Amino acid sequence: MEESSAAWASLNSGVVLSLIAVLCSMVWKNLEGLFFGRHFNRQARRLAAIVDPYLSVTVAEYDGGRMKQSDAYKEVQAYLQRASCDAGGGVRHLKAEPAKGADALVLSMGDNEEVADVFRGVNVSWLAYSKPPPENGGYWGGRHGQADRRFYCLFFLERDRDLVLGEYLPYVRRKGRAVMVKNRQRKLFTNLSTEGTDDNGWWCTNLWSHVVFEHPKTFETLAMKPAKKKEIMDDLDAFRNGKEYYARVGKPWKRGYLLYGPPGTGKSTMIAAMANYLDYDIYDIELTSVRTNTDLRKIFIETTNKSIIVIEDIDCSLDLTGKRKKKKKAKDADAAKVGDQKDGNQEEEEEKDKEASKVTLSGVLNFIDGLWSACGGERIIVFTTNHVDKLDPALIRRGRMDKHIEMSYCCFEAFKFLAKIYLSVESHHLFDDVESLLGEVEITPADVSENLTPKSDGDNADTCLADLVKELKRMKAEKAQAALAGGKEAAAVDDDEQEE
Ligand SMILES: Nc1ncnc2c1ncn2[C@@H]1O[C@H](COP(=O)(O)OP(=O)(O)OP(=O)(O)O)[C@@H](O)[C@H]1O
Ligand SMILES: [Mg+2]
Numbered sequence: 314m315e316e317s318s319a320a321w322a323s324l325n326s327g328v329v330l331s332l333i334a335v336l337c338s339m340v341w342k343n344l345e346g347l348f349f350g351r352h353f354n355r356q357a358r359r360l361a362a363i364v365d366p367y368l369s370v371t372v373a374e375y376d377g378g379r380m381k382q383s384d385a386y387k388e389v390q391a392y393l394q395r396a397s398c399d400a401g402g403g404v405r406h407l408k409a410e411p412a413k414g415a416d417a418l419v420l421s422m423g424d425n426e427e428v429a430d431v432f433r434g435v436n437v438s439w440l441a442y443s444k445p446p447p448e449n450g451g452y453w454g455g456r457h458g459q460a461d462r463r464f465y466c467l468f469f470l471e472r473d474r475d476l477v478l479g480e481y482l483p484y485v486r487r488k489g490r491a492v493m494v495k496n497r498q499r500k501l502f503t504n505l506s507t508e509g510t511d512d513n514g515w516w517c518t519n520l521w522s523h524v525v526f527e528h529p530k531t532f533e534t535l536a537m538k539p540a541k542k543k544e545i546m547d548d549l550d551a552f553r554n555g556k557e558y559y560a561r562v563g564k565p566w567k568r569g570y571l572l573y574g575p576p577g578t579g580k581s582t583m584i585a586a587m588a589n590y591l592d593y594d595i596y597d598i599e600l601t602s603v604r605t606n607t608d609l610r611k612i613f614i615e616t617t618n619k620s621i622i623v624i625e626d627i628d629c630s631l632d633l634t635g636k637r638k639k640k641k642k643a644k645d646a647d648a649a650k651v652g653d654q655k656d657g658n659q660e661e662e663e664e665k666d667k668e669a670s671k672v673t674l675s676g677v678l679n680f681i682d683g684l685w686s687a688c689g690g691e692r693i694i695v696f697t698t699n700h701v702d703k704l705d706p707a708l709i710r711r712g713r714m715d716k717h718i719e720m721s722y723c724c725f726e727a728f729k730f731l732a733k734i735y736l737s738v739e740s741h742h743l744f745d746d747v748e749s750l751l752g753e754v755e756i757t758p759a760d761v762s763e764n765l766t767p768k769s770d771g772d773n774a775d776t777c778l779a780d781l782v783k784e785l786k787r788m789k790a791e792k793a794q795a796a797l798a799g800g801k802e803a804a805a806v807d808d809d810e811q812e813e
Contacts, residue, residue, distance in 0.1 A: 388489030501526035528585035536727035566690035573701035574720030577759030600630035606676030735765035736774040750785035
């Protein structure tokens with residue numbers, strides 16, 4: 314962005330003239346309304362055009378009834394970051410946000426600041442301003458409460474209209490997007506709503522709270538069968554590059570993954586690896602703290618593109634609703650027996666019940682593939698569960714959960730992978746023992762990793778592998794003992810039945 318002080322001075326005076334002209338035109342308009350006909354309004358416009366040769370384009374943060382921050386606004390904001398920091402840009406008050414890197418800050422222009430820009434020799438000027446929310450202004454009275462409405466206004470000469478509208482504005486959006494990608498810090502969101510300031514320092518109700526996402530797990534350090542890992546990575550690649558495909562077949566650009574398997578088999582770890590691979594944000598939904606289906610929809614709308622929306626332990630989250638109802642029924646039955654007397658505790662519990670989640674299966678189904686789910690696009694939805702058999706088939710059918718991935722106990726291939734990562738060994742005389750024991754007992758990658766982690770300075774590959782073999786033998790003995798006890802119990806039951 315070049316800077317020209319002469320152009321800047323002329324633009325400044327131009328903006329002042331614009332304001333005068335707007336005032337003139339308002340006076341004219343009122344006069345016209347009171348005394349004259351339409352003809353005079355046209356004259357007033359002509360006069361205003363002579364006094365003020367500047368046109369303007371306003372980019373609003375939220376447009377009309379839109380619930381999401383407008384992309385154009387974010388792109389203009391990002392584009393203007395650099396201009397705002399230029400010494401000659403004329404911006405005196407800047408806003409700062411944390412950026413990539415420990416000490417870095419992203420600076421942008423504050424409210425009521427103006428910045429000049431030059432595009433192919435054409436001078437333009439941007440003004441940042443805000444307006445208070447309307448008194449009873451629909452959506453503004455709701456989600457955003459008292460938040461001001463923010464705008465960027467672009468001023469340019471009428472003779473530059475075609476260049477500015479046809480080329481400069483698309484250029485600003487493109488550049489803005491590039492800046493956003495460069496400054497982007499990946500985030501891990503949780504649906505803990507907070508009153509406070511948003512990313513830009515404005516007061517509002519945030520439906521999501523976030524921290525910077527910095528998980529070290531990648532596919533390079535995730536132990537699983539290589540063929541299965543490649544299949545998942547290929548699937549993610551196809552999704553990431555599938556914009557045109559999804560548009561062509563008329564499907565929303567989203568994909569559902571169901572990760573299932575026992576605890577410690579790497580489901581959460583897989584999500585972190587996916588996010589790192591795709592460079593996406595993660596929205597981790599705690600379903601039990603979402604009160605209603607409508608709230609679920611609202612928090613969905615607030616998610617951004619290029620994100621993974623996660624509901625962990627989906628069976629437990631939905632069961633809670635069921636249990637709550639069951640418990641209440643049982644309690645009501647008890648109350649009926651003792652004469653329907655409500656004590657303080659009961660009232661308190663009923664109050665808690667009211668506050669508890671009322672999200673239903675149909676609410677979740679709608680969330681995954683209802684009409685609202687198509688808003689935005691480029692989103693991956695991941696459910697995890699330890700009990701796939703407990704899930705309602707409707708929830709996990711293809712189309713909702715497109716890819717089902719079983720995360721299983723540690724196989725020999727996964728073990729070798731972990732040994733290489735943790736101990737830097739690719740072969741060892743204890744490998745044979747480990748292989749045969751892994752065929753007999755079920756151990757999670759989490760437990761294998763723990764055994765392969767050196768605990769003291771004296772620990773090395775030999776001691777860690779010996780520890781693992783010892784652990785596997787202990788598990789094998791325990792299994793044999795359990796089988797024996799099970800056998801004896803079954804025999805005892807048989808005897809009892811025969812005696813009867
Ligand atoms: N396949 C794997 N490769 C590498 N490390 C793994 C793998 N599986 C688990 N781990 C390690 O084990 C630990 C626990 O894994 P994780 O939390 O992903 O399990 P989970 O399947 O999500 O368990 P839960 O069902 O209890 O949530 C992690 O610290 C991770 O480093
Ligand atoms: Mg987990």
